[in-house]
Amino acid sequence: MQTRTLGKNGPQVSAIGLGCMGISDFYGPSDNKSSLKLLKDAVEMGVTFFDTADMYGVGANESLVGFALRKVRSQVFLATKFGNMRRLDGAHLGVNGRPEYVLAACEQSLKRLGVETIDLYYQHRVDPTVPIEETVGAMAELVKAGKVRFLGLSEAGASTIRRAHKVHPITALQTELSLWTRDAQGDILATTRELGIGFVAYSPLGRGFLTGAISQPSDFAPGDFRAVNPRMSGENFEHNLKLVRSVEVMAREKGVTTAQLALAWVLAQGTDIVPIPGTRRLKYLQENLAAAEILLTDDELSHLSELVPQGSVAGTRYDETGMKRLGI
Numbered sequence: 635m636q637t638r639t640l641g642k643n644g645p646q647v648s649a650i651g652l653g654c655m656g657i658s659d660f661y662g663p664s665d666n667k668s669s670l671k672l673l674k675d676a677v678e679m680g681v682t683f684f685d686t687a688d689m690y691g692v693g694a695n696e697s698l699v700g701f702a703l704r705k706v707r708s709q710v711f712l713a714t715k716f717g718n719m720r721r722l723d724g725a726h727l728g729v730n731g732r733p734e735y736v737l738a739a740c741e742q743s744l745k746r747l748g749v750e751t752i753d754l755y756y757q758h759r760v761d762p763t764v765p766i767e768e769t770v771g772a773m774a775e776l777v778k779a780g781k782v783r784f785l786g787l788s789e790a791g792a793s794t795i796r797r798a799h800k801v802h803p804i805t806a807l808q809t810e811l812s813l814w815t816r817d818a819q820g821d822i823l824a825t826t827r828e829l830g831i832g833f834v835a836y837s838p839l840g841r842g843f844l845t846g847a848i849s850q851p852s853d854f855a856p857g858d859f860r861a862v863n864p865r866m867s868g869e870n871f872e873h874n875l876k877l878v879r880s881v882e883v884m885a886r887e888k889g890v891t892t893a894q895l896a897l898a899w900v901l902a903q904g905t906d907i908v909p910i911p912g913t914r915r916l917k918y919l920q921e922n923l924a925a926a927e928i929l930l931t932d933d934e935l936s937h938l939s940e941l942v943p944q945g946s947v948a949g950t951r952y953d954e955t956g957m958k959r960l961g962i
């Protein structure tokens with residue numbers, strides 16, 4: 635497995651990480667036994683970068699990931715996040731970036747993960763009611779105390795990233811980036827590149843839609859969050875599927891899968907970018923990791939951009955409430 639550096643002089647991680655959210659939450663059912671096996675298989679296949687968050691499965695995902703990786707702790711780079719508060723039944727209770735909350739949330743994550751140190755600790759969403767300097771100040775205390783090694787932000791706006799970076803170096807920004815979500819390629823990537831911050835691309839497969847594996851709304855299991863996602867419901871579903879079908883044709887011609895083409899596109903956007911596709915299945919994991927070996931020519935990259943031109947996707951990436959939490 636190839637590696638990439640997270641930020642200037644930052645840690646080395648596998649060029650493709652594993653997003654662990656879907657094995658506990660949001661995308662339909664899964665079982666612990668196969669999830670544990672998948673996590674162990676990922677390590678054997680060379681994945682060193684694992685992404686979780688305290689909100690995934692309301693803590694269950696951190697517990698599962700920590701348990702699966704406990705024997706290989708020193709070989710892996712564990713990233714988790716705080717800030718999205720949830721009730722035990724899953725209801726979202728808002729965003730919290732208050733210093734005392736940051737410290738308490740970290741203690742809980744350390745306990746669930748069963749580790750002494752978190753490698754990369756992100757603020758999951760910026761709390762608009764708390765100055766970023768205060769939140770990052772508390773995160774910096776965690777570094778000083780040896781509870782966290784590197785700091786990250788998720789879905790923060792350019793000026794927030796700059797302010798945060800003045801308080802303590804930010805190692806990575808985790809934000810959505812894929813063929814159909816290229817908003818970060820303006821101000822945000824220019825800022826992370828100027829400051830030497832790594833970019834972790836989440837939902838690089840468009841939450842599964844860009845793989846071509848979802849062909850009708852009934853493909854979603856009951857409770858799957860995507861069934862009500864603006865891009866994957868109503869009239870937008872058919873519109874967006876046509877875009878994916880055109881990528882499928884190109885993938886077939888190139889002899890790769892649609893998922894691999896989508897991932898290769900993300901990887902080609904810069905060596906500072908590390909995608910973290912999520913999956914519950916070994917077959918997809920193997921397929922996704924193999925995408926690191928696919929090189930796209932300039933002509934192929936332009937052709938892909940023409941197939942899914944910026945702004946061609948119908949629907950926002952989150953509902954109205956979710957959209958309000960982005961880019962602060």
Ligand SMILES: NC(=O)c1ccc[n+]([C@@H]2O[C@H](COP(=O)([O-])OP(=O)(O)OC[C@H]3O[C@@H](n4cnc5c(N)ncnc54)[C@H](OP(=O)(O)O)[C@@H]3O)[C@@H](O)[C@H]2O)c1
Binds near residue numbers: 685789918
């Ligand atoms: N910071 C944030 O706010 C934020 C938000 C969302 C996600 N994330 C992180 O980013 C990670 C990845 O994002 P994501 O899981 O939302 O979306 P994603 O990686 O774009 O897509 C995951 C979906 O694609 C399917 N899939 C994966 N590989 C496939 C393949 N080769 N062929 C066909 N289908 C395939 C998976 O199916 P199966 O599950 O059935 O295998 C799953 O439903 C998450 O796990 C999480 O760690 C962060």
